[in-house]
Amino acid sequence: MYVAVKGGERAIENAHAWLAEERRGNTDIAELGIAQIREQLSLAVNRVMAEGSLYDPDLAALAIKQARGDLIEAIFLIRAYRTTLPRFGASEPVDTGAMACDRRISATFKDLPGGQVLGPTFDYTHRLLDFKLAADGDVPEAPARAAETGDVPHVTGFLNREGLIEEARHDDTPPRDLTREPLEMPADRPLRLQALTRADEGFTLGLAYSTQRGYGRNHAFVGELRIGAVPVEMDIPELGFAIEIGEVTLTECETVNQFTGSKTEPPQFTRGYGLVFGQTERKAISMALVDRALRWEELGEDNVGAPAQDAEFVLYHADNIQATGFLEHIKLPHYVDFQSELELVRKLRREAGVDQVQEAAE
Amino acid sequence: MNAYNFAYLDEQTKRMIRRALLKGLAIPGYQVPFASREMPMPYGWGTGGVQVSAAVLTPEDTFKVIDQGADDTTNAVSIRTFFQRTAGVATTTVTHDATVIQTRHRIPEEALGEGQILVYQVPIPEPLRFLEPRESETRKMHSLEEYGLMHVKLYEDISRHGHIATSYAYPVKVEGRYVMDPSPIPKFDNPKLGDMAAIQLFGAGREQRIYALPPYTQVVSLDFEDHPFEATKADHPCGMCGAQDSYLDELIIDDAGGRMFVCSDTDYCEARQAAGHKGKDAA
Amino acid sequence: MTPLLSVQGMTKRYGAHIGCADVSFDLYPGEVMGIVGESGSGKSTLLNCMAGHLRPDAGQVVFDTRTDGPRDTVTMSEPERRMLGRTDWAFVHQHARDGLRMGVSAGGNVGERLMAVGERHYGDIRDKATDWLGRVEIDAARIDDRPTTFSGGMQQRLQIARNLVTGPRLVFMDEPTGGLDVSVQARLLDLLRGLVRDMGLSAIIVTHDLAVVRLLADRLMVMKNGRVVEAGLTDQVLDDPQHAYSQLLVSSVLQV
Numbered sequence: 051m052y053v054a055v056k057g058g059e060r061a062i063e064n065a066h067a068w069l070a071e072e073r074r075g076n077t078d079i080a081e082l083g084i085a086q087i088r089e090q091l092s093l094a095v096n097r098v099m100a101e102g103s104l105y106d107p108d109l110a111a112l113a114i115k116q117a118r119g120d121l122i123e124a125i126f127l128i129r130a131y132r133t134t135l136p137r138f139g140a141s142e143p144v145d146t147g148a149m150a151c152d153r154r155i156s157a158t159f160k161d162l163p164g165g166q167v168l169g170p171t172f173d174y175t176h177r178l179l180d181f182k183l184a185a186d187g188d189v190p191e192a193p194a195r196a197a198e199t200g201d202v203p204h205v206t207g208f209l210n211r212e213g214l215i216e217e218a219r220h221d222d223t224p225p226r227d228l229t230r231e232p233l234e235m236p237a238d239r240p241l242r243l244q245a246l247t248r249a250d251e252g253f254t255l256g257l258a259y260s261t262q263r264g265y266g267r268n269h270a271f272v273g274e275l276r277i278g279a280v281p282v283e284m285d286i287p288e289l290g291f292a293i294e295i296g297e298v299t300l301t302e303c304e305t306v307n308q309f310t311g312s313k314t315e316p317p318q319f320t321r322g323y324g325l326v327f328g329q330t331e332r333k334a335i336s337m338a339l340v341d342r343a344l345r346w347e348e349l350g351e352d353n354v355g356a357p358a359q360d361a362e363f364v365l366y367h368a369d370n371i372q373a374t375g376f377l378e379h380i381k382l383p384h385y386v387d388f389q390s391e392l393e394l395v396r397k398l399r400r401e402a403g404v405d406q407v408q409e410a411a412e
Numbered sequence: 413m414n415a416y417n418f419a420y421l422d423e424q425t426k427r428m429i430r431r432a433l434l435k436g437l438a439i440p441g442y443q444v445p446f447a448s449r450e451m452p453m454p455y456g457w458g459t460g461g462v463q464v465s466a467a468v469l470t471p472e473d474t475f476k477v478i479d480q481g482a483d484d485t486t487n488a489v490s491i492r493t494f495f496q497r498t499a500g501v502a503t504t505t506v507t508h509d510a511t512v513i514q515t516r517h518r519i520p521e522e523a524l525g526e527g528q529i530l531v532y533q534v535p536i537p538e539p540l541r542f543l544e545p546r547e548s549e550t551r552k553m554h555s556l557e558e559y560g561l562m563h564v565k566l567y568e569d570i571s572r573h574g575h576i577a578t579s580y581a582y583p584v585k586v587e588g589r590y591v592m593d594p595s596p597i598p599k600f601d602n603p604k605l606g607d608m609a610a611i612q613l614f615g616a617g618r619e620q621r622i623y624a625l626p627p628y629t630q631v632v633s634l635d636f637e638d639h640p641f642e643a644t645k646a647d648h649p650c651g652m653c654g655a656q657d658s659y660l661d662e663l664i665i666d667d668a669g670g671r672m673f674v675c676s677d678t679d680y681c682e683a684r685q686a687a688g689h690k691g692k693d694a695a
Numbered sequence: 696m697t698p699l700l701s702v703q704g705m706t707k708r709y710g711a712h713i714g715c716a717d718v719s720f721d722l723y724p725g726e727v728m729g730i731v732g733e734s735g736s737g738k739s740t741l742l743n744c745m746a747g748h749l750r751p752d753a754g755q756v757v758f759d760t761r762t763d764g765p766r767d768t769v770t771m772s773e774p775e776r777r778m779l780g781r782t783d784w785a786f787v788h789q790h791a792r793d794g795l796r797m798g799v800s801a802g803g804n805v806g807e808r809l810m811a812v813g814e815r816h817y818g819d820i821r822d823k824a825t826d827w828l829g830r831v832e833i834d835a836a837r838i839d840d841r842p843t844t845f846s847g848g849m850q851q852r853l854q855i856a857r858n859l860v861t862g863p864r865l866v867f868m869d870e871p872t873g874g875l876d877v878s879v880q881a882r883l884l885d886l887l888r889g890l891v892r893d894m895g896l897s898a899i900i901v902t903h904d905l906a907v908v909r910l911l912a913d914r915l916m917v918m919k920n921g922r923v924v925e926a927g928l929t930d931q932v933l934d935d936p937q938h939a940y941s942q943l944l945v946s947s948v949l950q951v
Contacts, residue, residue, distance in 0.1 A: 058486045129450040130451060134416060134417075371455060372618045375457060376455055383479060383480050384517070385676065386598055387517060387596045389598065389660070394577060398573050398577070401574060563810035564799055564803050564807050564810060567803050567810065567820065568803050638818045
C-alpha cells in the first residue's frame with residue numbers, strides 16, 4: 051500500500067537541528083569565537099566582505115562561523131543580510147592616493163616616490179608547513195618603525211605626466227548601481243567594475259589567467275599594487291559638508307597594459323583596474339586583468355573570441371551566489387518535468403519499435 | 413522576525429517590483445527587467461516567485477505554496493514557512509481558499525477564479541535562450557518579432573523524432589505577439605494558461621525578469637498545422653482517487669518494476685478522496 | 696518602367712578612409728548587375744550598405760516594394776528592413792557558413808525563411824525544402840543531414856536554396872564562387888545562371904572574378920578606391936574597356 055510522503059516540515063526542522071550540532075562539532079573542543087575568526091582568519095573575512103559587498107569584519111566572521119567555513123555560504127548570508135539594510139546614501143569617492151599603505155609595490159619601476167613597501171605578504175615565504183603552529187601560535191614581535199606620512203602618489207600618475215598612458219577618463223555622473231538596477235547589456239565600465247569587485251575570486255582568477263595564456267592577451271604589468279586603509283567621507287545634508295564616517299581597508303591594483311595607437315593617435319599604454327575590499331590582492335590583480343580584457347571595444351582591439359573579452363559571458367557568470375543557487379537547485383524535486391520527459395521518451399521508443407524492457411518482461 | 417518588514421522586503425523594493433508587475437500586465441508576455449534582490453534563499457530556489465509574492469501579499473491574503481503540484485514538498489514547506497514568519501499571513505493547502513498561490517512547475521488542476529493570483533517561479537525566462545545564448549540578441553529578436561528560429565527548433569524535432577520533443581517549458585505565443593516561456597510546467601498544463609480567470613505572474617530572480625498574463629489572455633502553444641500541440645499525460649487513472657483528467661506522478665513501489673500513478677496535485681487528489689472517489693491502489 | 700532598385704549617392708567612410716563614394720545606379724527587374732574590382736576597391740562595402748548590413752553616411756537605396764511602391768530602405772525602420780531581408784531580398788555570403796545555420800539540418804535551413812514569414816504546415820515546408828534541394832542538385836536523402844557533413848560546393852548550393860525559397864525579387868551576392876575549386880565553381884555558375892533565368896531574378900553580384908560576371912551579369916560597374924570608374928553593358932566593358940584601370944583588369948585576366 052502506498053502512503054504519500056508527508057512531514058516535509060518536520061524533516062526540515064530536524065535537518066536544521068542536526069546541522070547546528072555538526073557546526074559545533076565535538077563539544078570537548080573549545081568553541082570558536084567571532085573575534086578569533088576576525089583576527090586569525092582575516093583573509094577569509096576579507097573575501098567574505100569583498101564578495102558579500104558589505105564591509106563589516108564582525109558580521110563576516112559570524113557568517114563564516116555560521117557557514118562552517120564554507121565561504122560561498124558565508125558570502126550568501128552577508129548578501130541576504132545586506133538586502134535588508136536601509137540605505138542612507140552614498141559616500142564620497144574614496145581617495146586611494148591618501149591611503150595609509152601597509153603594502154605598496156610596483157613591478158614597473160625599481161624605485162619611486164613613496165618607495166616599495168613589501169608589507170605582510172606571503173610572497174617570499176617558503177611554503178613549508180610550520181609544525182610549530184600546531185603546537186602554539188606565539189609569534190615574536192615584528193620590527194617596526196614609524197609610518198611615513200604624506201600621500202603616496204600613484205605610479206600611473208608618473209606615466210600620465212609624460213602622456214605615456216591613456217588618460218583615465220574623468221566622469222562625475224553617478225554610476226549605475228548593480229544592486230539596485232537590473233544588469234543590462236551593454237554594461238559600461240563602472241558597472242563592469244562593480245560586478246567584478248564582487249565576482250567570485252576563483253572565476254575571476256581563472257579568466258585573468260586565461261588572458262595571460264593567450265585567450266585575449268593584453269600584456270599586463272602590475273604598475274602598482276597597494277593595500278591599506280582609506281577614510282570614508284559622507285556628505286551629511288544637515289551639515290552641508292562631508293565628514294569622515296570611518297575607514298575601510300582596500301586593495302587597489304593598477305595594471306599597465308599593451309599600448310595601442312593609430313595614425314592619428316601616438317602609441318600609449320593602457321590601463322586595467324582592480325579595487326577590492328580588504329587585503330585581497332589575488333582578486334584585485336585578477337580584476338584588473340579582466341577589466342582590461344573587457345575594454346577591447348573602446349580601445350579598438352580585435353575581439354578574438356576569448357571568454358574574458360565577452361562582457362555578457364563574464365558578467366552573467368561571475369557572481370557565485372547566482373551560480374551556486376542555480377547549480378544547486380537541480381537538487382530540488384523535478385518529478386513533474388522528469389515525468390513528462392519519461393513519457394515522451396517512452397512514446398518515441400515505442401514508435402521506433404523498441405519495446406520497453408520492463409513491458410517485455412511483464 | 414520583527415526586525416524585518418512585512419513580507420521581508422522593504423516598501424521601496426516592493427514598489428519597484430509592483431511597477432515591473434504592472435508593466436508586465438500591460439504588455440502580456442514581455443519580459444520586464446527588474447532589480448532582483450538577494451533573498452535569504454538561494455537563487456534558483458524560487459527567489460523570483462518569492463519576491464513577486466512578497467510584493468503582492470497583503471495581511472488579509474491566504475497563501476498557498478506548491479512545488480511539483482504538492483504542498484508538502486520540502487521547498488514548498490520552506491517558502492510557506494518563510495511567509496508565515498515574515499508576513500504572518502494565513503496559509504492553506506486548499507486551492508480554492510487561497511488568494512495567492514506560489515507554484516513551481518505546475519498549474520493546479522482545479523480551475524482558478526477571478527480574485528486569485530498565481531505566482532510562478534521561473535528558472536530561465538527566455539524561451540529563445542537555448543537557441544541563442546546572448547541576451548542582447550534575444551531581446552532584439554523579441555522586439556523585432558523574429559521568431560522563425562523557434563519554429564526551426566520544432567521543425568528539427570519532428571524531422572528527427574517524428575514529434576515535437578519538448579515536453580515541459582513548452583513555448584507559447586501571447587496575444588499573437590510575444591513568445592513566452594511558461595516556466596517548466598509540463599505541456600499538459602499549457603492549455604490552462606490561456607483564458608484563465610486568475611492573474612498569472614512570473615518571477616525570475618536570478619535572471620532579473622518579471623512577466624505576466626492578465627486574466628483572460630490569449631495564449632497559444634507553438635506548433636504546426638499538421639503536427640498540432642498535444643497536452644499529454646501518462647495514460648492511467650490516479651491510483652488513489654481514480655481521476656482520469658489529472659497530471660500524474662509515477663512512483664516506483666517495489667524493486668520488481670512495480671509502478672503506480674498518483675495525482676501530482678495533492679490538494680486535488682485529497683479532495684477527491686474525501687468526496688469518496690477511490691482509485692485501484694487506495695486502501 | 697520603375698527601377699526595382701535605385702541607388703543614389705551611396706557614400707560610406709571609415710574615418711578618413713573612403714569605403715565607397717557617391718555611387719549611383721538603377722537596376723531594372725530581371726537585370727543582373729556585376730560589380731568588379733580588386734580587394735579594397737569598396738565593392739563589398741557598397742554591397743553591405745545596399746543590403747542594410749552597414750549604415751551609409753550618405754545616399755539612398757530606393758526599393759520598389761510590393762505594397763508601398765518605391766521606398767528608401769536606408770531610412771526605413773529596422774523591423775521593416777529586416778522583413779524585407781527575409782521576403783523580397785536575399786543575401787548569398789561568400790562563406791556558406793556565414794549564411795547557414797551549421798547546427799541545423801539542410802531541411803531546417805531551407806525551411807527557416809518560410810517559417811519566419813509564417814508558414815506553419817510541416818509537410819508543406821518539408822515538400823518545399825525537398826523541391827529546393829532538388830533544384831540546387833542536392834540529393835533529397837540528405838534533407839535531415841547537417842551542412843557540416845556537406846562539401847564546400849554543396850554548402851554554397853544549400854545557402855542559395857535557403858535564400859531563394861521565399862521567391863525573393865532581388866539577390867545580393869558577395870563573391871558567391873570564392874573559395875571553391877574551379878570545377879565546383881563552374882557547376883555553381885551554371886546553376887546560378889539557370890536559376891536567374893528561370894526565376895527572372897534581379898541580382899547584384901560582387902566579385903573579383905571576371906568569368907563570373909561574363910557569365911551572369913547584364914551590366915557591369917568597375918570600382919577602384921571606392922569609386923565607379925566605368926559602367927556599361929558587360930560585353931562592352933569587357934571587350935572594349937575605356938578606363939585605364941578596366942583595361943588593366945581585363946588584360947590581367949586574359950593573361951591568366
